[in-house]
Amino acid sequence: MHPWIGLSDDVRLGLLTEWIVPELVDEVLTACGRLGAKPRPLSSRFMVYFVLALALFQQDSYDDVAENLVGALGEMDQSVPNKSSFTRARQQLGAAPLEGVFRRVAGAIAPPTLEAAFWRGMRVAAVDGFLLDVPENDTTRAAFGGQVDSGGRPVGFPQARVVTLTETGTHATIDARIGSFKGGGGEPALATEMAGSAAGMLVLMDRAFPGVALWKAYTQAGAHLLIRARTFVAAKPMEVLPDGTYLTRMNLAGQRRSHPGGGTVRVIDYQVDGGETTRLLTDLLDPAAGPAEELAALYHERWEVESAYRQLKTFQRGRAQVLRSVSPELVRQEIWAHLTP
DSSP states (O other): OOTTTTOOHHHHHHHHHHHSOHHHHHHHHHHTTOTTOOOTTOOHHHHHHHHHHHHHTTTSOHHHHHHHHHHHHOOSOSOOOOHHHHHHHHHHHOSHHHHHHHHHHOSOOOOTTOGGGEETTEEEEEEEEEEEEOOOSHHHHHHHOOOBOTTSOBOSSOEEEEEEEEETTTOOEEEEEEEESSSTTHHHHHHHHTGGGGTTEEEEEOTTOOOHHHHHHHHHTTOEEEEEEOTTTTOSOSEEOTTSOEEEEEOTTSSSSOOTTSEEEEEEEEESTTOOEEEEEESOOOTTTSOHHHHHHHHGGGGHHHHHHHIIIIIITTTOOBOSOOSHHHHHHHHHHHHOO
16 A cells, blocks of 8 residues: 555645655755746745645645645745646746656665565566556647557557666665657666666566667666566577576577677576466576576566556556646656655
8 A cells, every 4th residue: 555545634745844855855956956946936945845745635736735735834825826826837847856856765765674675685676667648738749649549540648658666675666767658769768777776686677678788788787687578589598507597698679589799698487387488587697696496486576566556556646547737848747746755
């Protein structure tokens, strides 16, 4: 369950301002060049908290959120401006301060004593992604794109793509990237950008991610990988190991044939109760350092990231199916607020 479910609005706001203190907000605003921007009576600091509160109270109106914040922050008189004033202030603030706050408070939180968060001394994390519906208009459609039918006609709302690096033992978000439904390399490209945040970790990914660019980015950053792959990927053994796993090479696209630009991987194939074969790729090439049975069991920890996404998409956003924001910049601003712990 989401940790704030069942708490009163006052308690939630108190926790918000206790966890994200004004000094931190001011430091971020200074770094973004926004501290002096004051669309009175809505200061930049107040607007950061306001956007965070919009995510926290997704079902509430602008007025209700603002009235709750007045008492919590004491920065504004009791005359709450109209919604258009808040929209203008959000536009002036932009997405960068909310991303900055996210990056200041995000990160792994499991202590070394939490054994469930570690495997053989390595912190376990998972990379995965999800889509969020955004309001339909020309600018959001152009910026994010969305699903289309066979004739190229839009199906459903435009969608923003979010990819996260999540600590499996605690569901804490370590890093995140926001992209579009269309172009940009999709989830693998966004995941590759987060490689530097995974140093020293064992990172789990599903079969949408195998590829040499991603593989090299993570291993060169000092991370280890355990990635599910389709059974035609890395299918030609170069060396069979004593435990039945084998070494081979994965090509630049992660597809069938080997390639001189690829990387050496260890392939672990296993079945559960005689079902379909699951193929895992890892850079832990020594069976003694990475027993196949342990890694096969560990891979299922990847589903913990799905629980983290349910917390955001179901418990935090409630019945809302579409984000509030109607411009690409404010969509990104709103998503960073939702991602902020």
